[in-house]
Amino acid sequence: MKTTLRCQLCQRRYPSSTTVWKCHCGGLLSVDFHARFPREKIQKRKPSLWRYREALPIEHDRHIISFDEGFTPLTEEQFFGKKVFVKQDYLFPSGSYKDRGASILISKIKELGIRKVVEDSSGNAGAAIAAYCAKAGIECHIYVPEKTSSGKLLQIERYGAYLHKINGSRNDTAYAAEQQAKTMYYASHSWNPYFFHGTKTFIFEIIEQLGWKAPDILLVPVGNGTLLNGAFLGLKELQQEKIIDTLPRIIGVQAENCAPIAYAWKNHGEFDGYTRTKETIAEGIAIEHPVRIHDILHALKETNGDMVTVTEKEIRDALQYIQRKGYYIEPTSAVAIAGHKKLNTRKNDCVVIPLTGHGLKTK
Ligand SMILES: Cc1ncc(COP(=O)(O)O)c(C=O)c1O
Ligand SMILES: [Zn+2]
Numbered sequence: 001m002k003t004t005l006r007c008q009l010c011q012r013r014y015p016s017s018t019t020v021w022k023c024h025c026g027g028l029l030s031v032d033f034h035a036r037f038p039r040e041k042i043q044k045r046k047p048s049l050w051r052y053r054e055a056l057p058i059e060h061d062r063h064i065i066s067f068d069e070g071f072t073p074l075t076e077e078q079f080f081g082k083k084v085f086v087k088q089d090y091l092f093p094s095g096s097y098k099d100r101g102a103s104i105l106i107s108k109i110k111e112l113g114i115r116k117v118v119e120d121s122s123g124n125a126g127a128a129i130a131a132y133c134a135k136a137g138i139e140c141h142i143y144v145p146e147k148t149s150s151g152k153l154l155q156i157e158r159y160g161a162y163l164h165k166i167n168g169s170r171n172d173t174a175y176a177a178e179q180q181a182k183t184m185y186y187a188s189h190s191w192n193p194y195f196f197h198g199t200k201t202f203i204f205e206i207i208e209q210l211g212w213k214a215p216d217i218l219l220v221p222v223g224n225g226t227l228l229n230g231a232f233l234g235l236k237e238l239q240q241e242k243i244i245d246t247l248p249r250i251i252g253v254q255a256e257n258c259a260p261i262a263y264a265w266k267n268h269g270e271f272d273g274y275t276r277t278k279e280t281i282a283e284g285i286a287i288e289h290p291v292r293i294h295d296i297l298h299a300l301k302e303t304n305g306d307m308v309t310v311t312e313k314e315i316r317d318a319l320q321y322i323q324r325k326g327y328y329i330e331p332t333s334a335v336a337i338a339g340h341k342k343l344n345t346r347k348n349d350c351v352v353i354p355l356t357g358h359g360l361k362t363k
Contacts, residue, residue, distance in 0.1 A: 003033045003057045005193065016059070019112055021186045021193075028292060029193045033057040035237040037204075039212065047071035049100055049201040055237060056104055057197055063111040065136045066103050067093045070201060074209040074352070077325070080341045085215070087206055087354040090329050094155070095358035097202060098128035101189055101226060104198030106132035109187060115139060117187040120177030122170060122223070122284050123152030124357050125189040130161035133187075141184070143177040145170050149283065149330075151361035171288055190224040190291040199230025200237070206352055207238060214244040215350040219343070221335040222252040222261055222307075223285030225296040227354065232299035248352075250305040252296065253339030255280040255315060260288055261296055262307040269297055282315055284332030284357060310338040328359040 003016040009027030014020055023029055035055035045051035049070030058064060073088045089097035106129065109117060116139040119129045126142035133140035140161040144153065145168065157163050164180075166173040178186070189195045207214055214235070220228050228250060238244045254262050257280040264271035277288050290296065300307065310318075318338035319331050333356045345351055 003031060003059070005029045006032050016057070017112070019114060019185060021181075021188065021191055028191065031057050031193045031197055033197075035241065037238065037241050037243050039243075042208070049103065049198070049205070052201055052204050055200075055204065057194070058104065058107045058111060060111065063107050065106045065110055065132050067099075067135070069093055069099050069103060071205055074206060079322070079325070079337065082340070082345060083351070084340060085206075085210075085350070085352045086327070087202065087352055088327075089202065089354045089356050090333065090358040092128075094124070094127045094131040095361055096124035096128060097199065097227060097354060097356045098125045098189065099131070100201050101125070101195035101198035101230070102128035102132040105129070105187055105189075105192055105194045106136050106138065108194045109138060109185065110136050114185045116184040117141070118143070118177050118180045118184050119187045119189070120144070120174045121189070122286065123148045123156075123361070124284055125226070126161070127152055127155045127159070127361075129187050129189075130156045130159035133161065134159045140187075141180060143173050143180070145173045149362045155361065169288070170286055189226050195226060196230045196233050199226050200234030202227060202354065203231045203234040204238070207244060210350070212243060214238075214246060215248045215352045217251060217345060217349055217351045218248045219251045219253060219336050219340050219351065219353045221282070221285050221332055221356060222254055222296065223287040224290050225261075225292050227356065228252055228299060229292055229295045232295075232303070235303075247303045250299055250303045251308060251339065251343060252300060252305065253308045253310060253335050254285060255282040255335060256309040256311050258282075258286045258288065259307075259309045261290060261293060262309045264293060264297060265300060265307040269294075280315075281312060281331040282335050283362075284330070285335065308339040308342055310335055310342065314338040314341070322355075323359065327355055329355045330357040330359050330362040333357050
């Protein structure tokens with residue numbers, strides 16, 4: 001099957017050679033592509049996310065931009081007296097799971113012959129895009145809120161990207177980047193559909209590491225849903241190819257201070273009135289208006305999932321708890337650990353939690 005881009009709103013199709021990242025009607029795009037999983041071949045390949053080559057929509061190997069990243073460890077732990085598997089996605093070249101999306105997206109951008117990109121971010125996605133652009137020799141402009149952790153800002157600059165600090169909210173930052181996207185390609189981790197074909201490798205790895213079995217519960221921190229939507233996309237592909245038959249319950253966790261998805265989940269999809277945002281130490285998920293909220297709600301519904309919210313104190317306590325177990329992660333990642341503490345699970349449930357970002361970048 002040929003790869004095409006399809007609009008979720010008006011169903012218009014674009015060829016894979018298009019440089020359009022949003023439909024002309026304003027709708028979000030998806031990549032229509034048939035992922036395959038030749039398990040025998042996959043198991044013999046290098047431990048990198050590119051081992052799922054037949055499931056990644058890049059036409060020619062010569063365009064691949066990779067540091068041999070991925071296949072991060074999945075370790076069994078006891079947290080708060082409950083068994084859990086932690087997926088150590090803070091162990092990526094740029095220090096977060098966003099490298100999954102960046103590797104596929106920047107490879108596609110290389111394939112399209114694009115020389116300049118713009119992205120907006122709370123820090124980690126910007127660092128990931130900057131790192132892969134540095135490797136690919138692509139000019140890169142990253143917009144971030146001025147208050148972003150200094151470690152992330154420094155990292156983006158050191159990769160050689162143009163750093164644009166916006167004096168305003170995360171929303172204002174996205175707006176500024178979208179203005180620049182009128183003149184250069186938008187390598188957005190929320191709008192650009194190729195990013196999700198990278199983040200989906202997170203669930204491929206977990207399922208392979210569990211002996212090609214799906215876990216019962218997947219707990220993820222959610223802001224824009226790049227990890228949650230990626231996981232759901234990957235699960236559907238694995239199900240379609242009969243690698244798994246049942247889907248794990250996806251449980252999203254948000255900071256109580258910025259929880260539009262939890263709000264919408266409780267209010268049957270209604271979120272227009274959500275204005276309760278306050279500051280949170282979980283800077284990576286402080287997203288008031290997630291672009292793909294409908295996809296997130298759909299994934300929760302189809303997997304019989306749920307949303308959990310956690311307070312600032314619960315996040316701080318969970319961060320201290322897990323760092324003292326030897327996992328040096330950032331506050332945003334601790335949100336899922338705090339959510340797990342609150343969640344009622346059965347003794348034999350196979351629960352997986354990602355550790356999404358490295359602690360060295362934050363205070
Ligand atoms: C460390 C960390 N964890 C989780 C997330 C969650 O983001 P998303 O919902 O877009 O996957 C982010 C986003 O920036 C992040 O930086
Ligand atoms: Zn459209």
